[in-house]
Amino acid sequence: MTDVRSAIVATVLNEVRHIREFLDSLERQTRTPDVLVVTDGGSVDGTTEILRQFASHTRLPFRWQGVPGNRSQGRNAAIRLADTDLIAVTDVNIVEPEWFERIIAPLECGKADVVGGWYEPLGDTPRESALGAMTLFSLRDIRPDSFVPASRSVAFTREAWRRVGGYDERLATAEDTVLAFAMRRAGLRFMFEPRAVVRCWTATSAVEAFRMYRRYAFSDGRAGTLGMPQTHYGRIYAVYGIAAGVLVLGFWWPPAWIALVGGAVAYAFVRVRAVVRLGLWTQIPYSILVGLAVDVAQMSGYAAGRVHALPALPLDGPARAIRPRRGT
Template sequence: MPIPADARFWLARALGLWRRGWASLRTRGLRASWARLRAQFARRPAPTTVLWRPEPTPFAPFALATSGQPRASVVIPVHGAFPHTLACLRALAAHPPAVPFEVIVVDDASPDDTLARLGQVAGVRVHARATNGGFIAACNEGAALARGDWLVFLNNDTVPQPGWLDALLRTFDTQTDVGLVGAQLVYPDGRLQEAGGVVFADGAGWNYGRGEDPADCRYAYLRDADYLSGAAIALPRTLFERLGGFDMRYAPAYYEDTDLAFAVRAAGLRTLFQPAAVVAHDEGGTAGTDLASGPKAAQARNQAVFAAKWADALARQLPAGTLPTPARLHRDRPQVLLIDALTPQPDRDSGSVRLVNLMRLLRDEGAHVVFLPANRSADGAYTQALQALGIECWHAPWAPGIPAWLRAHGPRFHAAMVSRHYVASEVFPLLRRHAPQARLLFDTVDLHFLRERRAAELAGDAAALRAADATRARELALIGMADATFVVSDVERALLAREAPGARVRVLSNLHVLPAPGPGRAGRRDLLFVGGFRHPPNVDAVRWFVEAVFPRVRAALPGIGFHCIGGDVPPAIAALAGIDGVHVHGHVPDLRPWLDGCVAAVAPLRYGAGVKGKVNEAMAHGLPVVGTPAAVEGMHLVDGHDVLVGADAEAFAAAIARLHGDADLWTRLARHGRDNVARHFSLDAARDVVRETFLAR
């Protein structure tokens, strides 16, 4: 009787863990293997919302650090309820945004002493209305007084959290075609109030995520939303003016924010929910919550007004009564699932850079991207960085075991890509069962069996060679199961043409966004190596370079230094820092000082597979590279034109000395290296492959 797919997953996971553990013990030793195991299965806690609130002390005059030349104008309409307004203003005073801002408080004929007390808050522009006109009239009048490039509407019964405004406005810089951005609204007790709004076909609204945990994977990523609550929204002032402000047909209030979102989209712009902008909102603190009387009574009446105005647009919305889910919210775009062993850490390894830039490219091409790490662990700032790109990231505790998660989510995907053979071995049968409609893609990252075989041949290790053959069998089996397989170089594609004839193999190489080039040759000194030391070829490369190459370099260039940068430094590499001129830095989040200050990057790899991110990264910054044949394999590089190549220690050292002493050669290599990255390793270079394999119908 065949084994069910779910049971096969757990069996494959156990066998895969045993194989990788044994291989790691052989190549890394017990200590490093144990650290790797702990990292693989660590359950990092998901981020939780800890709210800041001002102390409820009696009122006394204070000041806001506003600007006479604001970039953002924060408009706060008020009608009585001064304790709410006081808490809001105290929050702005205690944690002022980094962007220059002004605060315009529109007093809508408050029945209490609000107006008098506002006069004692320095840095606030107060506009007093003679008669009460309601929320819409107050907001429109405040907007007419604004001087900033952005208009920000903020309810007075809110406590904006530190960084909220900068996060809202940053969205306009990091995303394209953005017209309106709304904050994550939370209740004072930290529960989610709204992660953007959903509008149904009858015009009714739904506060997505109400009452849930803000860290829940369904709500924690940047997302297009049907509407954003006017309690905390931002948009360009010129756009608000062009749209005619809040529509007065909804006066005094309610549905004006929903109407604005529909108008923004009708103008061809996006309306986005930004979870990084957190605002605590005491919902109903000023208008109440009774839909039958008072200001809230207009909500039911205005639904009919809104539905009549936007009848054509509403025909494309979810039917009334539908339960909003991520699958349904992104129903208008192809949904693509990416699975890798861990959450990518692009400041630590080149494979992560490639994966994150693939996500960017997929989003640019109109796909909605879902990421699931095989260890189901949230990884702090790395997970949050993906969510800030608009990636729907899943992790424990909201993602149960992978079989259960795929049962629930599998039917939504147009394509699913799994990276690394040991992850794909576990997941492919589940995907075939629970997502049979999805195009199944295997990302080798690099051909593991090729790297293992080369390492075994270099070491003369017969047991390791047999292990490489076993890896080959597993990788070829997965290639046979997949609808398409990705390799990172033409060298690996040619190899698979022999090893797996008939398989559909495409090159999806390293992906880089070219930064501005670094400075020229003058003033540079020293050599740079970058590479994480969880990767055994990097350990071998640095030891060989320091022991065999660097003494020859120092003999030719006395005083030159070698900077070794990369995380997870083992004792054998740390010990090299005792050698004169060798500097072992460990992990460095920002490489720019070394990329701008060193005269060359070295890639002394004696074995490996795939395309080397350390080479791409240096070239992208305009830093010439000296490498071994293994380091530049499959990268379209020509010795003497794009790169210098040394096959042994003597040739490698001679290449470094030659580059160091020839400024014209240095300049040519810097220019040609950047050109090479742009031609072969940019997002544009991969666009056609991504369209064909992930998105074609």
């Protein structure tokens, strides 16, 4: 592809704690985008003041716009504002210096329509590292041919985005999963680029992990992602359903409870294997608690989402127009 323009886009909401580090990491990119667009969903914590300051001194071709609404609306609006042929999407994270250069290259040479980058958790303490390991995929567990990219590290052509109607603006979370599934159904060409790395902040406690994954699962339930690649709601329901059945069986045949305990130990080990790989032995009990919290959050959130299921959008339906309201 020649004479194409490319952009980095992001949407933010109340990110005053980390946004300076995010913007600094964008300034360290080895390649400068034709435009950098950030939309703000209605921050009230000082985020917009930092965006104004950044706009006044950065060397980047930067613009930001206020777009009150959810993340899907913010992402679609940012892509429209960018008005480029190629779009790299991220969130408020620390973007590695070569991220943009690496994630956009397969699009420029015509090898792919969608490129999924990678992401690693940020953690300053053993507990934070364990939480990151429990709440993000490990690279060794990824199958590149079926990897579902997240919008903390993804790039695609404008045509690919248009073809599937953009991000579903009815979804406040899990919008990136739904978009990726739509792009796969549309027959678009995917590529996985593990060297395009974003380092991201994750949940800081079991309670926060529960709330976060329940929100994600609720949106997945609304969109009906059960059984799709890289989702595991069916497995979680099956595991806990079998456990409940064995528990009840034990009232008639007590040896079943021994099997239940053995199965629970084995499942707990599988859930914390990423923590074990990191050698965070002291964090194993806490990680088991986090794993249980995440499982319960996903089961309850997905079920609640199915109660409020969304009607399917046409595959090539247009994304709803969002009118930016304020900014610079």
